[in-house]
Amino acid sequence: MITFPRNSSHETHFKLPNGSHAPKLIQTLRGIWRPIKALESARERYGDIFISNFSTLPRQIIISSPQAIQEIFTADSKLFDSGSGNRLIEPFVGPNSVIVLDGDRHMQQRKLLMPTFHGERMRAYGQTICEITQEVINQWTIGQEFVARPQMQNISLQVILKTVFGLKQGERYQQIRQVLTAMLDSFDSPWKSSLLFFNFLQQDLGAWSPWGNFLRQRQRLDELVYQEIHERRIKAELEGEDILSLLMSSRDEQGQPMTDVELRDELMTMLFAGHETTAIALAWALYWIHYIPEVREKLLQELNSIDIKNANPTTIAQLPYLNAVCSETLRIYPVAFFSLPRILRDDMQFFGYDLPKGTYLSVCIYLTHHRPDIYPEPNQFRPERFLERQFSPYEFLPFGGGNRRCIGMAFAMFEMKLVLATILSRYSLQLLDSRPLLPVRRGLVFAPARGVHLAVKEQY
Template identity: 40%
Template sequence: MTLPPKVKTPTWLLNQQIKHNPLAYLDSIYKRYGDIVTVMFGSTPFVYVSNPLGIKQIFSNTKEITDSSIFFRDPTLTIGQQGILEIEGLVHKHRRPLLMKTYHGERMNASGLKICEITKKIINQQTIGKTFTAYDIVVKIILQIAIEIVIGLREGERYKKIKHLFTSLMKYEESFLYDLLVKELSFARLDLGRWSPQGYRNNLYKKILQFLYDEVQERRKQIDSSHTDMLCDLILACDETGKALSNEEIGDLLFLPIFASRDGAAHSLIWCLYWVHRLRDVRDQLLDELDGLGENPDPMNIVALPYLSAVCNESLRILSSPMFMLPRLVESPVEIMNYELIPGTVLIGNIYSTHQREDLYPEPKQFKPERFLERKFSHYEFLPFGGGARNCIAAPFAIFQMKLVLATILSNYKLELVNKQPEGHKRFDDQCHPRSGVKMVFHGRR
């Protein structure tokens, strides 16, 4: 085996640098070692690739390189292990299209007006002249959209309950206490009951999954094939053997599409709001394009706007969410960028560093939407949602939603950034979100 250059930083120090200043550290790694590099975790080599050719080779060698679910299972949880990330092989291949149905084609298009209505309803609740944290508002919008599209719940007690449970879990996992104890201290990862840090988290997971299981059971009694939510699709679907999916299987499959609203969609949209309100020229050009559609434009005309698309793509590029593709495992000898890798090697596509390549994106630290109007990038050069069999199932919907929420806010309301200094970032898992949550002032309607 001939491994790519090895990072010489001790593992403990590398973990600290990645945690506290991930982007600067990734930039320094790329500058020193190049676009394929090895990090040793114990005796296991993790090879990070940010070269488009290398990423293409990872996607192409599907027999030698697999997307094993062993990387996605949470050992601290004993429930919810039949989700789309935990299953693999033929089961994964069969279940994936069942989930994707809701996020594509006519189903997605039909949700356009609903997305705009939810956005307006929540923004209208803001007080003129008052400062608010944009992250909190965007999470509300995205979570409500997700619950309606995935479960089909509208306003009411059950809607309020599931929203409260998901919000509680999101806030807890982003809290200082969870970050300090559970992520840093191994003994804190033990479930010692609901009053222990890990026990409290597990209890929230159990409540959410039990809610989903009960909702599936209740919906089976009154199933209506005309419904367009993911829950109904899964109840009516059959597994790879022709049998109906169990309540537990459906509940586990529903969890990630809702929870991911925080991870990908909200973080990406917050950064987009930040850049558009920080750069006046970008905002003015975007408003000119939006205003050209007239009052109450059709959502499908909005998402087709070229400059809006370029702004959203540039936001996803400059600070990709997530920073890395899901890990792949080398199962049999394979050559990647002239390096012979043996079974047991872990391969990870480095999305952030790929998006920062100067040969692809000149002046990569600058927010320049026009680059997406001047050139079309391949799936190996621009990959904000990963790629291959494990890419984000909701990627088309995430972009669709991002455009409509951003366009609705800009077209109808006047917002202003509170902090004139550049926004800092902090790491959450393999993503970076704004350190302050982006503080803004609401100045009313346009």
């Protein structure tokens, strides 16, 4: 269905999909404040492939057809750029992050990072994840009320700091936690998230201004990260199992190590992309488990079938219903609504449309996950659907796909399962939110409104 290239130089000759004719500003505000309604209304009106004009980006083709998604994810990666389309992420991760690179540099960095999140190395982190979770929940008391998202962020951030940085409790450890949490909270509402979508709001007017405050927090985090890299280089402490040690000891095909700036950007990528997303997914999982009593009972029955406290983390991660709960959590409200975009490097014919060079192809994860032909009653949380059939990577894609699929996918799923199993085998919790929760924008991702309020009922 993809034909490349197309020899036409006049945009008026291109056959484009239908889409909203509302001004870019209106479409952008809808996407920030009412993303689900905007997406569902557009698909209902225009179908599985429609055009959208959003913020300062070029026109985007929004796609939720599995056949079209397969064409994109399996096409020659040389047909597209992608990294240059992630301008919104760059202020967090820097220009050398694997997320914003293209071509050979992207493939080299991806190849360098992949082994750190797979195989024996990843499984070695299992015990660390369980121990950190126990340390956090040991502080809970019977009758205590808490908000799940920040509690889960506490766990996931500690996991990142220990597995990625190899940091132990100490001054720098606490400083990084505080600064990073403050940075993310700078975009904790749709209103604050608008800073990321409008260039004219990104003005440094001093520490009191929103963008100026963000830049100063980022500078402080940079200082802390570079201090850690510098001390590691001086001490030559590269024998650890943490990912920073592995990256510092790695060499590219020319035998060159990563520079301090490259290390900084990849570490920032893991800090931003690797912990808050998992925390949000865990908060959603706790919400659904306690919102639907039957799900909680079935999950507890499965967890009670093994000795969780003494079980191998890999054994826990292989529990089928636990896996189904995590998968359904990521299906119904994916943390990211879109995969990383593909940008046409030349004119292209795609599923009957003639698209000009520079067009963004944006696979919509949310709309794909809510197709009733794939997921009957898509708005119902039903983990059993993942036990009844296997979904293709073009139907279930919470981590994106193709050569841009999240390299931390296996690690994130592993962490979700271990954290949930540890919590649920220790405490009985009660959901305090009386109304159904919906996703709200939190920067570039979507989190449960109000963060999921729970109470500790009893200890097992």
